[in-house]
Amino acid sequence: MFVDFFYILRESGIPVAPTSFLRLHKALALGLVNGLTDFYTAARTILVKSERYFDIYDRVFAHFFQGAELPDFKGVDLDIAAKALLDEWLKRPEELADALGLPKDKIKSMTPDELLKYFLDRLKEQTEAHHGGGRWIGTGGTSPVGHSGYHPGGMRVGGRSMSKSAIKVALDRRYKDYSLDAPLTQAQMGEALKRLRRMVPVGPKDQVNVDETIRATTKNAGEIEIVFERSLRDRLKVILMIDNGGWSMDPYIDLVQTLFNYARAQFKDVKIFYFHNTIYDFVWEDPPRRYKPQRVQDLATWDRQSRLVIIGDASMAPYELMATDGSIHIEERSGLPSIDRLNLLAQTFPHNAWLNPTPLRLWPLTRTIGAISTIFPMFELTLDGLDSAVTHMMSKN
Amino acid sequence: MRNESSSPVFTGASKYVLDEELAKIVNISIALEMPLLLKGEPGTGKTMLAHAIAESLNMELIVLNVKSSLKLVEALYQYDTLTRLNDSRFGDSQRDVSNIEEYIRMGKIGRSFAADNRVVLLIDEIDKADTDFQDDMLDVLDQMAFDIIEIDKTITTKHRPVIIITSNAKKDLSDPFLGRCNFHHIAFPDPDMMRMIINVHFPDLDNELLDMSVKTFYKLRDFQGIEKKPATRELINWVRALRADPDFRLKDLVQAKIPYLGILFKKSSDYQLAVQQSRRLR
Structure with missing residues (x-):
């Protein structure tokens, strides 16, 4: 027994x-x-x-x-x-x-x-x-x-x-x-924050500091002592794109924003954009997605080293992703289907991750999740998922 | 089943409200002579537990506050070379310079091992130290003994100390380390428990104020977007402030006019959020 x-x-x-x-x-x-x-x-x-x-x-x-x-x-x-x-x-x-x-x-x-x-x-x-x-x-x-x-x-x-x-x-x-596999909750904020704190660039100790080397050598009575130091790396920039369209995302929007806002200090810059279901020609800086549009193709001029984090359930009708005029907004009829936009984003920012609050076991039931996860590596919005996402984004240095 | 019952039993202390489950865990750890690792939010009384055990079992408490730069050897013993050098130069002390042992000072862990009576050893916030510290400690915990290299002597415990280790989970502890500890996670106390805790600290507090302040406290903890939520310590200080203020009236709390928010929320961004959201309570 x-x-x-x-x-x-x-x-x-x-x-x-x-x-x-x-x-x-x-x-x-x-x-x-x-x-x-x-x-x-x-x-x-x-x-x-x-x-x-x-x-x-x-x-x-x-x-x-x-x-x-x-x-x-x-x-x-x-x-x-x-x-x-x-x-x-x-x-x-x-x-x-x-x-x-x-x-x-x-x-x-x-x-x-x-x-x-x-x-x-x-x-x-x-x-x-x-x-x-x-x-x-x-x-x-x-x-x-x-x-x-x-x-x-x-x-x-x-x-x-x-x-x-x-x-x-x-x-x-x-x-x-x-529990590790439960979706992220307010209670886990602290833990989640610690996961994000791992997003710091660390260069190898590979640069010779000449001044220090001379000083150390003379101190050492001529015996050569080489002093290495870390190569300088700037702090990371983070671009956060949040799907605030459907009700399915509602419980997570506040949480994720708070999370990244608190982590803001350790990043050089955190930009937050919003979209509905998937990304076409624009993303928006304001949550109602009305006043401050940002042209997606202009993002190509941004720093390639920025980490792109997209949070969304990636669930929609397949045509919204695949069709050339999938957007419900009339001004977004540039003829590029959303999936091409996503591909473009993924190429622009090679360090990227998609966090999905939908439980992993339900992913195979939605076609668009499968399609998008071929473009962006997709992780569950849980502590474990966040962990893997951070590791993933930091590993491709 | 058990022939002799020599293990001391921990039942609680004067200023500590003991959860029954935790009491069992402490007692099992004492009986098995295993270190007990405690995790949990700040303010759940992890450190207090060690004090309470020491008080209740009438043992000496030795506290090792872990710092990020701490090396294990420092916690075990220190060889005071400087004093020895000084003594050998000037020779005006009672110590025998040729006897190195007189220049060995025990660290906190060393003292708890060498003590004549069983003591409580609290290793506070072990996660602050780097992983080397934990790895080095494995052997010491396993053997309950360590060597003093300078004088080639092994210090073995006379009585295995009751070891309480706390962690705030800043870093994950290594698996081999966890394997040598019992583990408990102290959850944040529920309102009933909190009422008892406050009662212990303020026995003469009137019931209405107690109920109202605890109720308000849990409402405040539910505010959105707070990074450092107020914990037990903050609540106790807050109640103390409320009692000290002659202008304070209980009906302020009922109307959700909450004074001294600054005692509860200590980060300025948290404070501002709390002020905004507390207006909504009215």
């Missing part, structure tokens, strides 16, 4: 190390865990190392112990745990030996297969040992640790009462906001 829990956690994408799992067993063996509520807390604190995974943990826990609906995770791969175990083994034999309670010499002489078998046996042993009185978590036993607050000296325990069952607590999904 336990082994399954371990595997399901891993299959769901939580990086649970085998050593942590053994540590959880140690906690069980020490009688630190009394009941499911304790188990929920203990297992989380020992196995899960980032709040980003708390939400997945909650879902898996609820599913495993009550059969709440588990989202469809990728195919079952029982080898993952085994592989992780072996990796660990290769990296730190001492630690693994310690965790398994084997002498180091013995573990060295074991073949990978033997080791794996030993590990699984060890886990099974534990399961059986705790199967006892119909419950697999230690039932008897007084815990040496305080559970539920009681203190004669008038101490205060407050906050969320654990009178709810652990499963109910798990089903609350309190950590949804921290």
